[in-house]
Amino acid sequence: MDDHITRALSLSRRRLMAAGLGAFLAPALDPRQALAQPVFADYPFQLGVAAGDPAPDGFVIWTRLAPDPLAIGHGMPARPVPVSWEVAEDETFTRIVAKGEAVARPELAHAVHVEVGGLSPARTYHYRFTSGAERSLAGRARTTPVAGATVARARFGVVGCQHYEQGHYTAHRRLAEEDELDFVFCYGDYIYEGRSARVWNSAAGPQANQRQHVGQEIYSLDDYRRRYAQYKMDADLQASHAAAAWFVTWDDHEIDNNWAADLDQDGTDPAIFRLRQQSAMQAYYEHMPLRRSAFPTGAAMRLYRRADYGSLLRLNLLDTRQYRSAQPCGGRWGTCNELERADAEVLGAAQARFVFDSLATSPAQWNAIAQQVMMMDLDRDPGPGYMANPDSWGGYRTPRARLLRHLRDRRVANPVVLTGDEHQNYAGELHLDGRNPEPRAIATEFVATSITSGGDGTDQSPRMAQIQAANPQLKFNNSQRGYLLCDVTPERWETAFRVMDKVSAPGGAISTRAKLAVPAGETAIVTA
Incomplete structure (x- = not known):
């Protein structure tokens, strides 16, 4: 390896930040080397982890790299970054049963969706992610029983x-x-699309909001990404x-209140509203397992x-x-x-x-x-x-x-x-x-x-x-x-x-x- 690349890879996080490189490696590095050892300006797993759509042999695991979650670009470079993942039978990850590497791409806001397979049915597993020297919190997910299997009980929550x-x-x-x-x-309404408000007019009269949205009503892809980031923090x-x-x-607020097909409640031209839907749907996929x-x-x-x-x-x-x-x-x-x-x-x-x-x-x-x-x-x-x-x-x-x-x-x-x-x-x-x-x-x-x-x-x-x-x-x-x-x-x-x-x-x-x-x-x- 070239000496100047070796020296660059050994730079400390402080020296990288001082050099103005933020959450990515020096631009002079070969991109493949930059992908190999990403260095972040801040903790990249600030939006947590999630699992979804369990099946008898596995489930989806999700995370998103976002060292600066509310910023445009979320503190990440406009380049792919590798994310390693592990699934284990135990909380201490001593019995790892599946692992691999995914690529967090800028086109998807550096979110990753790993469809884990090859697991045993009706069993609880633990999963986590790593990128560079940073590690996510661990999540837990349970596979479903095999179709047709005799099952004594199912216990689940309903939220929204x-x-x-x-x-x-x-x-x-x-x-x-x-x-x-x-x-x-x-069931939905994971986010709400409205602008920031200090008070809201409830049926019981004006109420002070406990906390406030960042920004105005959301329309663009960056708007929706920032709103999801605020919620997921x-x-x-x-x-x-x-x-x-x-x-x-x-439901509706992931895009706009009371929307139906390509119609919104304000009478917007459907062709224009579809542009908003496209941004909202991409952001929804980026943030859900x-x-x-x-x-x-x-x-x-x-x-x-x-x-x-x-x-x-x-x-x-x-x-x-x-x-x-x-x-x-x-x-x-x-x-x-x-x-x-x-x-x-x-x-x-x-x-x-x-x-x-x-x-x-x-x-x-x-x-x-x-x-x-x-x-x-x-x-x-x-x-x-x-x-x-x-x-x-x-x-x-x-x-x-x-x-x-x-x-x-x-x-x-x-x-x-x-x-x-x-x-x-x-x-x-x-x-x-x-x-x-x-x-x-x-x-x-x-x-x-x-x-x-x-x-x-x-x-x-x-x-x-x-x-x-x-x-x-x-x-x-x-x-x-x-x-x-x-x-x-x-x-x-x-x-x-x-x-x-x-x-x-x-x-x-x-x-x-x-x-x-x-x-x-x-x-x-x-x-x-």
Whole structure:
């Protein structure tokens, strides 16, 4: 090796910084040598680690190099950088079962997605990353049982709606502290796209934001990258990711509030909005532990998929944003003729075929539909009128009826819908028409509250008590923050509504507000 290269490689981090080289090696070095031993100006794993999409033989592991996370360029050179990874059977990494090297590329904000294979089913593993002399924290992920295998139990969390400004992520820390979970389902609203705000106008009046976004409303790829970085720098969120593998999908705020297909709520030219979608989708992929099958192509990426947990559970993950038709009633809560539109779509033709076939052919005892917006036919007006939320399945009655009839007519075993978006906890039973319910419900639905969105919240508002009284299919409601903890056995599905006493300050306490269940073969919710 040339003497000046040898000397350059031996430079200390301080001397590199003093030379103005920041997070990369001297430009005079051969690029292959620069890749061999990267030196960073600051800790590069500030956004943590994550695992996702577990399968019987492995899972995805993710990290992103970002020594200066909120800066344009995130403190990295515009060149590829190697990242080594290890997967072990034990926390001390003495029994390493898989390892390799990935390349963190500038085109993807120096994120890496490693699809680890060759592992044993139904087993917990530990993983970590190294780049240069720097090492990430260690994460934990569990492979799923082999399809068709007899499984006694599945235990998982349901999370989402984590507005950074409206509270602290203590619920994520509490989720990480739960007894080891098989996986976590994140239904969406991982970030919020709005500008920084000192106060927000809640239903209870002006509220001071606990912390603030950096910058204005986000539109560009750099904007979205910085917003994800700000969220992922939170230590409680990092702990939640490190505790279990996640299945992720999005709702609206990963791009823009209430978007549908190529339409936004402001009437932007669809061709222009697609440019924003393209940036948002790339940033979403860059920051989520997704497989290559979800790699974005322009303003499109496929997020609908399924996962089997032995013979016990089939998880159908849906995307209710990318393929839906425009919101009815101009997006206003209420009622209008558009609620019954025959050509309305939520899933789109291809996704509907996929999920209908998955449900009809499923050998699993329980069939979960993991998605974003409420499916329950809920009258939001406790008075004599009828009020629909057009951003929910209630605004799309034809595709909603099509899905429910499929569940009923094909006799899909034990269907359970998992939902978010509402910033409240709900549990209820699904009928074709909630105003004229059948004697037996078609399915059950559990709606997870937000991690922070909406602030501390309350147990139940007087208006929600009236709405529950006017909707007998609604069995439970609560508007505190938290998450769901689902415990599934061959005999029954049990959901614990875990709620925080506060998110307005760090250190909130978690408790179980209610524990509700569905016995196998039934569609009625009972107290656990």
